[in-house]
Amino acid sequence: MIGSIISNFWVALGTFTIYFLIMFQKPETPFNILLGSFISAIFGFVITFLLRYLIGYILYTPEEIALEADSEENDKPHPHDELQPTVQQKSSSTKAIEDPEEIAKVVKTMMNS
Numbered sequence: 404m405i406g407s408i409i410s411n412f413w414v415a416l417g418t419f420t421i422y423f424l425i426m427f428q429k430p431e432t433p434f435n436i437l438l439g440s441f442i443s444a445i446f447g448f449v450i451t452f453l454l455r456y457l458i459g460y461i462l463y464t465p466e467e468i469a470l471e472a473d474s475e476e477n478d479k480p481h482p483h484d485e486l487q488p489t490v491q492q493k494s495s496s497t498k499a500i501e502d503p504e505e506i507a508k509v510v511k512t513m514m515n516s
Contacts, residue, residue: 411451418447 422443426436 406455410455411448414451415444415448419444 419440423436423440426439
């Protein structure tokens with residue numbers, strides 16, 4: 404959900420105040436003015452809650468859907484895939500480099516040349 408419950412209370416306070424000030428100018432009894440103000444405040448609170456939920460639902464993108472979209476893009480063959488080494492070739496070359504003796508030999512040959 405977007406925002407917090409404080410925003411709901413602010414909207415409720417605003418709707419209460421606006422309704423109260425508008426109805427205060429009309430010849431109504433104070434009880435009717437206050438009752439209507441409280442009803443409008445509750446209405447504003449609920450509407451804000453629903454709007455916050457709706458915005459949160461619209462902006463929510465679950466990780467599973469995002470991961471599925473990424474995997475679908477990766478599954479499609481690219482024309483330059485033939486030029487790139489496969490995962491198995493990459494892993495075998497990294498295993499050879501992980502051996503410290505092999506690394507030392509490579510460094511020595513590089514320094515000698």
